[in-house]
Amino acid sequence: MSDRPRILDDLAGVAGGAFSALAGVREEIGAIVRARVDETLGSLNLVxxxxxxxxxxxxxxxxxxxxxxxxxxxxxxxxxxxxxxxxxxxxxxxxxxx
Structure with a gap:
């Protein structure tokens, strides 16, 4: 029975790491999209x-x-x-x- 809480702790740690990785991926995708939008707007010669x-x-x-x-x-x-x-x-x- 002492193994079960340890497994839950390990799963919680893995889930926390996955959420951190997903947040990083989300920020990176957002930065890429912003860069593309800025590039596209720059090519349209807008003021x-x-x-x-x-x-x-x-x-x-x-x-x-x-x-x-x-x-x-x-x-x-x-x-x-x-x-x-x-x-x-x-x-x-x-x-x-x-």
Whole structure:
């Protein structure tokens, strides 16, 4: 009867070792899968979210600057047109002080 508990202890030790080995295999498989996924995503030329946000902000600022410049150009064109019109308009003869 003294052999039976020893056999159970041995079985428990073997089962514990098997669980440890399986946990190691699981971690190794997880690392391999992560490496494959990273490699695949790298080959797809995808951008990260933070990089995308930065580019989107730069584009937004560029659009705002363009709108401001278009407005300034329109005002300048109007001033040039007014100046050209005043230069080409016939000048009135000087008034005499009668």
């Amino acid at each position: 990260r979210r933070d990089e995308f946000e930065v580019v989107r902000e730069v584009a937004s600022r560029a659009r705002q600057a363009q709108a401001t410049m278009e407005s300034q150009i329109a005002r300048l064109e109007e001033r040039v047109s007014d100046l050209e019109a005043s230069l080409t308009a016939p000048s009135s003869p000087p008034r005499s002080g009668l």
